[in-house]
Amino acid sequence: MSDLTGRSGNQQSRWLAVGQSSDSDAGRAGEAATAQALIADDAQLLLVFCSHSYDLQELLAAINRRSGGVALIGCSTAGEIATAGPGDSGVVVTAFGGPGFAVSTACATDASDDLRNAGAKVAHCASALEDKPHRALMLLTDGLAGDQQEIVRGAYGVIGASVPLVGGCAGDDLKMQSTYQLHNESVLSNAVVGAALGSEAPLGIGVRHGWRRVGDPVVVTRSSDNRVYTLNDRPAVDVYLEHLSPPEEARHDPESFTRFALTHPLGLSGRSGEDHVRFVGEANFDDGSLGFIAEVPQGGLAWFMEGDDASVLEATDAACAAALAPLEGQQPLGLIAFDCIARRGILGDEGISTEVDRVARQAGGAPVAGFYTYGEIARTRGQSGFHNQTLVVLAVG
Amino acid sequence: MxxxxxxxxxxxxxxxxxxxxxxxxxxxxxxxxxxxxxxxxxxxxxxxxxxxxxxxxxxxxxxxxxxxxxxxxxxxxxxxxxxxxxxxxxxxxxxxxxxxxxxxxxxxxxxxxxxxxxxxxxxxxxxxxxxxxxxxxxxxxxxxxxxxxxxxxxxxxxxxATLQERQRLLERLSKIQRSIVQRADLADVLDAVVAGTAECLGLDAVGLRLLDTEDEEWTMLVASRGLDSGRFPIGSRAHVRDGVSGLAVTEQRLIIARSDSCDTDLLAGLACRGLQSAMAAPILENGRVVGALTAGSRTANYHYSTAEETVLLAFAENASLALTDAKNYGTALHRGLHDMLTGLPNRVLFLDRLEHAANRALRNDPQPAVLFLDLDEFKRVNDTFGHGIGDELLIEVGQRLQGCIRPGDTVARFGGDEFAVLLENVSREEEPAIVARRIMSSLHEPFGVQGHDISVSVSIGIASQSELDDDLLRNADLAMYQAKARGKGQYELFEPAMHATLVERLNLERDLALAVERQEFELAYQPIIELATGAVVAVEALVRWRHPDRGLLAPGAFIHAAEETGLICLIGIQVLRQACAQTAAWQARYPSGTPLGVSVNLSVNQLHHSELISEVSRALDSFGLDRSSLILEITETMLMQDLERGVLTQLKALGAQIAVDDFGTGYSSLQYLQRFPIDILKIDRSFVAGLGEANEPILAQAIIDLGKSLNLRVIAEGLESEEQVTRLIDLGCQWGQGYHYSRPQSASELERLLARSGIKGWNPAPSDSLVS
CATH class of the missing domain: 3.30.450.40 (GAF domain)
Known part of the structure; x- marks a missing residue:
């Protein structure tokens, strides 16, 4: 059974369908989800979001067998999203089809050696794209490979403002060991995969976080790349713990710290007072430093942040509305969500069901796909396009 | 923000x-x-x-x-x-x-x-x-x-080493800027700037001097490295024009002084500090030079490289950043609660103090009182002398006001020419009035501002706390308004009935705006007569308002409100167009050798209105009125400035004639009469009133003679008797208007008079006045 499908009425025909399976056998799951998604024989791109617990080689082989080798990008996740709701240990396959779409894909391996170059290399696929009035470049990256903003800078350096960026960092169910990126028949790690998507209809992108500042700002007095050593000239961990009063065990146990930190990120102030949220990944209790997923520049002003169900869900609605705005009231073919794992941490299992329901309602009957990420990518204005603790929604018109 | x-x-x-x-x-x-x-x-x-x-x-x-x-x-x-x-x-x-x-x-x-x-x-x-x-x-x-x-x-x-040096420089700058962000103590930041300069340049001595805020002829040493602290301790002063740093301050640029390239005075200054050469960069606060950062060397003929200049400039810029930031942060708090011009508390602070005073009054007997002050005709000061002098006057007014109150009381400026005084503990009922009188007499003493003696009159409203929930400020404002209405330079105690007056006034303003929209204004006309023959030469158009509820209203009931709301300009245009239309119709119906004239009053607001010239021109053209038959009346007080002279000149260029109304009551000097393009003087009725009696008509005679000598025509106003007419003819006045001939009447009523007395018309050429 197909999860749901969306078809365009006018212009050159386009369609989008989502298939899902939580079968624990990789081959059967891949086969089933792909079968649901392929509602016609002119699919152009498959988007695969799956649990890292599968034998990914086997999963990919089953999908390709079924699709006959349709272009594919995908990644492992920290939870998959489909119209019916969120799930773990499963696979969600989204198919883009019809002559109204144009697709070009690329991948770059060994990303951590030169993140910027990896972003640039993948972005070149946009120049190979057949000419369509609306375009976007979707990037799926390894969030554990280093400063993700560098990947965005690399991509921006190639395509400039001409093509908006969207996407997310692959996950591994919060094990924080290794994540996987999928490109056609290859299972990769420490890689960037991308698909340039052209369409006859608008592709809308919405970004919201839903966090608020707590207390006074702090100055990042010593940092290097993704590590912050001191805040206000004192050990970063001490300052963090003082400002936020976490439960006792988070004060010495790294794992409880990470759980607490998931819902208490750092906000860097931007031009219009808007915060760029940075996820606090871990604490080193020996040297008092904090680890982040992206660069935290030295000398900057920052705030600690917190959120709750209401603020996170408000952000969900707002992100969907922003993504749908360019469609000017037209029904979307589908919505793709890149939802930060930290938001899942706040909402809990019940809350994320509510959240996906809300996204589905905004989709107005069109299918929904997505995954819980280790970092989100969205660039529609300016040049900064890497986000943390954020929901990014792509509305496919 | x-x-x-x-x-x-x-x-x-x-x-x-x-x-x-x-x-x-x-x-x-x-x-x-x-x-x-x-x-x-x-x-x-x-x-x-x-x-x-x-x-x-x-x-x-x-x-x-x-x-x-x-x-x-x-x-x-x-x-x-x-x-x-x-x-x-x-x-x-x-x-x-x-x-x-x-x-x-x-x-x-x-x-x-x-x-x-x-x-x-x-x-x-x-x-x-x-x-x-x-x-x-x-x-x-x-x-x-x-x-x-x-x-x-x-x-x-x-x-x-070079790499480390560069790294050290940038680290230093970064550290300084961080401490600015963290709002570290200013003295520490400036010391860090000097220390950083000394370290990064590796020169023998570095000093930072700032202007003495008490006396900007002097600078003070704020931080130093490598200077003999016995001879040049922190806080030691130097004249602002002295030395290399003085030169950087006065010339506002980077200065380099070396033995082979500068004058002996500079070298002597360096020598007493044991230096052979130095360079100095200016330090700015909010864009204004306030000091200099100077670095010097004991080595003879030391050559300062471009890189060293840049380093000095960079540190000087950081000092500027720190000073500006500190100043802005410090003043932001003060500024939020004080008036920028006078430094007095502003409305926010005043209200806060008033609230505290009122709360204290709940517990104690003495009650607070508020005086609301508005300077009379302050706009005239600005218009006449310019805003610079106006501002200086406001500052001095603020100072005098402070001299009129007790130390615990508050003087605030609310903006413009509005001030307020809070008397915290009023034990005797008459106390506020005593303060008000003290203020009035204090401001009456002329202020010497930039060589001008200006005296100020002020209207004051007083409100004392009698009920718990009294809004003292609003009540004092209302009382002040009443004081103004009674005539300037007075004080008034608040009474509850003033609320009713205010409501009335607001209703009037609202009705007036509607009246403009609905064109409820009508004109009454009073003929201007050639005294010798009794023939009508012109009519003066006078505005009336047909109020839907209150009937026909004379100008006294609404002109003041129209002036204050600015509606006067729109009303003026309606009046002008009606008058032109009616006169054109009369000219057609009663043809005369020279056409019938029509005189219309202009207010000062109209004179300053940018559309006036085009409106007058359009009114003349729309109704085909002979341009020379339009007379525009202004009052003496408008004969003040070049702006007005320019407008009058343009009006005259359109063909209109200019008359000065109520002449003799203002303070026109001969000089004004000569400088302004004036055709007609209208003798104020007060000079005419005495003519029938035995009084010597000295003033009327003087005005008539003045008119003759300046080649102006003279019209007498307020003629009420045959005797007055005879005397005026004897004195050489040719024209007049007043109840003796006709009161102002509607156009249709006036027609009977026009038909009866005949029209001679108004000849614009003044030559005929010379004949008599």
């Missing part, structure tokens, strides 16, 4: 500094700088252009960079550029102070223009980039030089 903005700017600059200083070579530094500048300002496009060539850019697809367009944008030749994916983007470009002309340029989509803060930030980034590039070039040049040398080991050591 502004403060958040300033600290955001400083913070972005610190981040930028850390970043740029981390790049290993020029090209990556430039590319990284462009990218970060664009990210900070959320711009889609960034570029560096140097020596007319594009060096780096971001925001366009790599293979489609519009080089020429970006160069044009950098050179300021285009304000916007089209960017694929971002649409039309606004451009901002700042110079890079390099050997060749360069610019750092950004372009951003959307509606937001780049703010002043953002422009400042980008300029700061440009300067940081320049500095970083300079030190990178030094490094590159040295590297090239050393390559030729065999001494590989020494090269490495020196390179390392």
């Amino acid at each position: 502004a403060e958040l903005g300033e600290s955001w700017t400083t913070q972005q600059l610190v981040e930028f500094l850390s970043l740029v200083s981390s790049f290993p070579d020029e090209q990556t530094a430039i590319c990284g700088a462009v990218e970060r500048a664009a990210e900070a300002l959320e711009a889609e496009v960034g570029a560096v252009v140097s020596g007319g060539a594009l060096v780096a850019s971001t925001g366009f697809p790599a293979d489609k960079v519009p080089t020429e367009l970006l160069i044009a944008a950098a050179e300021g030749k285009t304000a916007t550029i089209e960017v694929p994916g971002a649409g039309r983007c606004l451009v901002i470009s700042v110079p890079l102070e390099e050997a060749v002309t360069g610019s750092l340029v950004l372009a951003r989509g959307g509606e937001d223009a780049f703010s002043r803060l953002e422009a400042n930030l980008l300029r700061g980034m440009g300067r940081v980039l320049t500095l970083a590039l300079q030190s990178l070039r030094v490094l590159r040049d040295e590297r090239a030089l050393r390559k030729r040398s065999e001494e590989q080991a020494r090269e490495n050591a020196t390179l390392l």
Whole structure:
């Protein structure tokens, strides 16, 4: 059974369908989800979001067998999203089809050696794209490979403002060991995969976080790349713990710290007072430093942040509305969500069901796909396009 | 908000500094700088252009960079550029102070223009980039030089030293800027600037002097390194024009003084500090020079390199940043509660004190009272002497007011010419009135402002607390309003009935606005007569308001409100058009040798209205009225300024004649009469009233003679008896108007008179007045 499908009425025909399976056998799951998604024989791109617990080689082989080798990008996740709701240990396959779409894909391996170059290399696929009035470049990256903003800078350096960026960092169910990126028949790690998507209809992108500042700002007095050593000239961990009063065990146990930190990120102030949220990944209790997923520049002003169900869900609605705005009231073919794992941490299992329901309602009957990420990518204005603790929604018109 | 903005700017600059200083070579530094500048300002496009060539850019697809367009944008030749994916983007470009002309340029989509803060930030980034590039070039040049040398080991050591030096400089600057963001103690920050300068330049002595805030003829040493602290302790003073730092302050530029290139006075100053040479950079606070940072050497003929100059300038700039930030932070609090001009508390602080006083009064017996003050005719001071003198006067008024109250009481300025006084503990009922009288007599003493003696009259409203929930300020305001209405220079105690007056006034203003819309104004006409023959030569048009409920109202009931609301201009236009239309009709029906004249009053507001000339011209043309038959009446008080003279000259150029109404009651001097383009004087009724009796008609005679000698015609107003007419004819006055002939009447009523008495018309040429 197909999860749901969306078809365009006018212009050159386009369609989008989502298939899902939580079968624990990789081959059967891949086969089933792909079968649901392929509602016609002119699919152009498959988007695969799956649990890292599968034998990914086997999963990919089953999908390709079924699709006959349709272009594919995908990644492992920290939870998959489909119209019916969120799930773990499963696979969600989204198919883009019809002559109204144009697709070009690329991948770059060994990303951590030169993140910027990896972003640039993948972005070149946009120049190979057949000419369509609306375009976007979707990037799926390894969030554990280093400063993700560098990947965005690399991509921006190639395509400039001409093509908006969207996407997310692959996950591994919060094990924080290794994540996987999928490109056609290859299972990769420490890689960037991308698909340039052209369409006859608008592709809308919405970004919201839903966090608020707590207390006074702090100055990042010593940092290097993704590590912050001191805040206000004192050990970063001490300052963090003082400002936020976490439960006792988070004060010495790294794992409880990470759980607490998931819902208490750092906000860097931007031009219009808007915060760029940075996820606090871990604490080193020996040297008092904090680890982040992206660069935290030295000398900057920052705030600690917190959120709750209401603020996170408000952000969900707002992100969907922003993504749908360019469609000017037209029904979307589908919505793709890149939802930060930290938001899942706040909402809990019940809350994320509510959240996906809300996204589905905004989709107005069109299918929904997505995954819980280790970092989100969205660039529609300016040049900064890497986000943390954020929901990014792509509305496919 | 502004403060958040300033600290955001400083913070972005610190981040930028850390970043740029981390790049290993020029090209990556430039590319990284462009990218970060664009990210900070959320711009889609960034570029560096140097020596007319594009060096780096971001925001366009790599293979489609519009080089020429970006160069044009950098050179300021285009304000916007089209960017694929971002649409039309606004451009901002700042110079890079390099050997060749360069610019750092950004372009951003959307509606937001780049703010002043953002422009400042980008300029700061440009300067940081320049500095970083300079030190990178030094490094590159040295590297090239050393390559030729065999001494590989020494090269490495020196390179390392240069690198460390650069790193030290940027770390120093970064640390200083961080302490500014953290609002460290200003003295500490300035000391850090001096210490950093000494360390990075490695010179023998460094000093930072600031102007003495008490007396700006002197500077004070604020921080130093390497100076003899016995002879030059912190706080020691020097004349503002003394020495190298003095020169940097007075000339507002970098000064270098060396034994072979400067005068002996400077060298003597250096010598007493044990120095042979020095350079000094000015320090600014909010753009104003307030001091200098000076570094000197004991070595003879020490040569200061460009890099050393840049370092000194960079540290001086950081001192400026710290001073500006401290000043703005310190004054922001004060400024929020005080009036900028006078330094007195503002409305916010006044209300706060009033509330406290009222709360205290709940517990104690003495009650607070509020005096609301408004200077009379203050606008005249500004108009006559200019705003500079007006502002100075306001400052002095504030000072005198403070002299009139007890130490615990408050004088506040609410803006414009409004002041308020809070008397905290009023034990006797008559106390506020005593203070009011004291204030009035104090302000009455002329103020000597820039050589002008100006005395000020003030209207004061007084409200004392009688009920718990009294709004003292509003009540005092109402009472002040009443005092003004009774005539200027008075005080008035608040009474509850004043509320009713206010409501009435507000109703009047509302009705008046409706009346303009519905054209409820009618004209009454009073004939102007040739005294010798009794023939009508002209009519004066007088406005009446047919109020829907209150019937026909005379001008006294509404003109003041019309003036204050500015509606007078619209009413004036309606009056002018009606008068022109009616007169044109009469001229057609009762043809005469010279056509019937019509006289219309202009208010000062109308005279200042930009549309007046075109409206008058349009009214004349619409009804085909002979241009010379229009007389425009102004009052003496309008004969003050060149502005008005210009307007009158233009009106005259249209063909209209200018009459001065109520002549003799104001203070026109002969000089004004000569300078202004005037045709007619109208003798005020007060001079005519005495004519029938035995009084000597000295004043009337004087005005008539004055008219004759200046070749002006004279019309007497308020004629009530045959005797007055006879005397005026004897005195040589040819024309008059008044109840003796006719009261103002409606157009239809006046027609009977026109038919009966005949029309002689108004000859604009003044020559006939000379004949008699």
